[in-house]
Amino acid sequence: MGGGTMRSLHALVRAEMATFVRDRASLLLTFLFPVLFILIFGSLMGDMGSTDDIAIGVVATRGDAGDSLRTAISASGTLRFNEYETVEQLLQGIETGSLDFGVVWEDGLLVFYYDPRRIQENVPFQEVARGIASRLRLAAQGLEPVVVLRTIPVGGQPEVPWIHVAVPGILAFSILSAGLSAIAGHVTSMKQRKLLDRLIVTPMRPTLFLLAVVIVRLLVTFASTLITLLLAVVVFGLRFDVNWLQYCVLVVSATVGMMGLGTAISLLVRQASSAGHISTILSITMMFISGIYFPIEIMPRFLRVISYATPLRHMAEAMRYATGVMEMSPARFWIISAALFALGALLLPLLARYVVRSGR
Amino acid sequence: MDTPPIVSIRRLTKHYGAVRAVDGISFDVRDASVFTLLGPNGAGKTTTLEILEGIRRPNAGDLTVFGRTVRHVDRGLKEEMGVLLQEGGFEPYLRVREVLQLFSSFFRRPRPIEEVLADVALTEKASALVRTLSGGQKQRLAIATALINDPRLVFLDEPTTGLDPQARRNIWAIAERLRTAGKAIILTTHYMEEAEALSDDVAVMDHGTIIATGTPRELCAQLGQTTIIEFDASGVGSEELSTLQGCCRAIRQDGSLVVAETDDFLKTMEHLLAWSANRAEGLRDITVRQPNLEDVFLTLTGRRLRE
């Protein structure tokens, strides 16, 4: 590339950057959304899954039954238990959220009570409850467990709260929407407003313009993901073991790949204005089935299958790998990155044709 | 016998702070005629029109419309008025028929929609979505909404701006038919041909005041027995222009033409022929004509109609 081309590129990048920064709405959406997600979900469901500090309610019973209950509970982990005078009070405690779940003897039956609305949290609660129940059944006959399970984590972060696993997923999602919207949103809107036509009649090559768009968008995704990561660390005290090489590779390839996807959308839709909406719909749909907010395992089979075809799922897992939350085979990581990059590398050049295509 | 004017404005005033957009103007609009308000941008004609259309309140002045004197245009008056705005939109996802049904519901005595559609030649497009219409078709739809209540008074604000010649002629035909049907039309336009072709009366407005009124012919006659000579300006420098000053009343360069205004055609022509004999370019593309509204406008305001 000659000096003139570099200068053009430089000017284009600055122009693109200025456009992006001036579009306050877009700016806010790109940077604020992931932050909001993390703040809200982190606060609401952040420590879901961790077995520290679970509040269990019991009805104050005297004698062996009560003692063995308390022993079983204490043996099951670092749990808090609150004692109530009556079952009604305990149930109310669950309703009001001061308890996570409760355990009561009812006519010789050991009953655990849960708040049905806390759908996702009840899963780990039930696990703890089952542990307590097993211990109690044995203890009632004067026995102790003879076989226990010892877990050894291999790779990744063990025993982490839900938010820890969710953060990389949210980062992946923000890259997805930033990449998609750069093309099926930003560029299409320029096309719609005939701004591209003005660029075409200059001697500048369309590919240079697109390169500028890619560069600016990369800067944006880097900035936004790093800010979000920093926020997660500062506000929630999370620890990430980031492999910076992999992180950078992933951000670059995912951004490029999603811009490629955006190109595909722009080329396929008839109207420039629809492209933005379709990419929004696509990204929101992907968000649900990509395992970011709830595990893929609980979805019905057909959704699990669709999930495999969803780029976001693989982006999220790759991001978990790059931030040290989850392990995967390095080969898989590089394949994902390469595939994403290829998606962009193949499709983005087609965008040059879109830019010069006469508007309808 | 004079029928009373359908609209009478006295001392209409509108100011924004220190700026007097409309400065105490007065005029009459005759029934069953086309009244054209001419003026450059910023003259105050848009504001005047908006006051008459009822979307702006004047600071002072009397409006007598349909024989009723009011301070501002109210709902009752609007029932008998039809307004074609200079700029405005329609819901893109409505069909043409639905748009007219909507506007029809705003009035007490609307006309049948099919009739109005026929008036503006949009019958085949009745089921088309607004977003599929061309510029000219959208303009005709807008006119249709202005005619849906069979108004006595119609406002046409820049009705043909941005339209191709065919579309423009269509709209002129509509305006003619309206006048023949006995309606009064208040028109504003940038196009001289339009003003000359359609107007019965013209008022020229500048800086918030009316500086001339009359029929087109009367206004042109104000320029006296003037003849206008135009020729190609290539090669004519400003010094040459000034040497030619003496041969006519006024001479100027207007784009690619030199325009000379003269009271004595023969004398000026002799002078020009003599001057051009020594030039390589000679005297090319000569036009000799009577003054038109554009010239009147230029003389009165120093600006062109279309800026």
Next chain:
Amino acid sequence: MKDCRRLARVHVTTALRERVTFFWYLVFPLFLLVILTLIFSNIGSVGDLTLPIGLVNQETPSATADFATIIEDVFLSLSQAGTASQTTLFDLRSPDPTHDASAPSESQLNAVRNGDITALLLIPEGFNQDVLKAVTTDSGPATLTVYLSGGRSSSELAESVIEQVIAGLDEQILTTLGRFDPLSTFAVEHRTIAAADDEPFQYVDFLLPGILLMGFFTTGLFGVPGTILFGRDRGILRRYWVTPLTVPRYLAGFSMGHGALCLLQFVCLWLVGRFALGATVVIFRPLPLLFLVLGAVTFLAFGFFVASVARTANAGMAIANILNMPMMFLGGLFFPIGDLPLALRAVMYVNPMTYLADGLRGTLGIDVAMFPLPVALAVPAAWTLVCIVVAGSRLRWGVER
């Protein structure tokens, strides 16, 4: 009146014809309702998922008291389907037979690390002895080691299932050894706290009122400023003001249209929820309906408020986007709001959605309400009033009246 009716009809027609609004008003809430219900009815259970696991048995087989083999057999049986169509709980990947089984192989651990298998269960050498000792002496239980992949949801699920299997095995071993009497033990039940009407809890009953409110919220927050600002910016409204149509009548027609849209949303969502997803919640009672109507009205007013604060249509949409998420999630639409840091708690208490969702669910009998009924009604009503007052004074219609 005919102008109001016609305006209402136009409002609904244009909303439905434009694909974007049709999607967000109708398709998306339906989609959300269906997908969340599908997903969350399965939660905690493994469903039709087969978990690939590995098992290494380092214990030497013996003729008697071979607990290790018992355990191995149990897992084997759990991974063999009775018939071809059944899905198995596990998919046992046998360890490499040529490998020395004294320690789990690097390749097996890698398989766990990379998620190829979700867990690796290791029965150590001397396991049978340890079990006998655990039964006869106080030396503590025998341990089985399970290797899991950190941060991986399938591993977590596998661990949970394996725990349950082991707990059952525990009792089985002790029963075999004559120590545990399964007949004299107690049963265990896991119950959800019943709401007022003692019906078994279904997530769709909890979700449907939330989605209804979300639909009204979207229509109000996005649709109202979108339509008004777009109408004003594009000069659509201007064409109305030169006719006898007045702004109040326009607003009346607009509001009627909004109401019709909300009604349409309600009908579609309720039909799908009731007949496709089996919701049992009885919505056709005065108080729940009151809350729904109040919701539609409050969000209509809120939409006007947003329209009056934004200067252009783009700004309006940006504001709507920013408000959308916090108001929805911090309003208890999808899950109950537990302990929140102070700042978010403040948002929750200010948010009219919180009271509407709480009141709606409370009067439907799904929840015990957090707020007393008068409060749940008063706060959204107050919001409505404030929004109308602010919008009334701030909204520019482009006409001097």
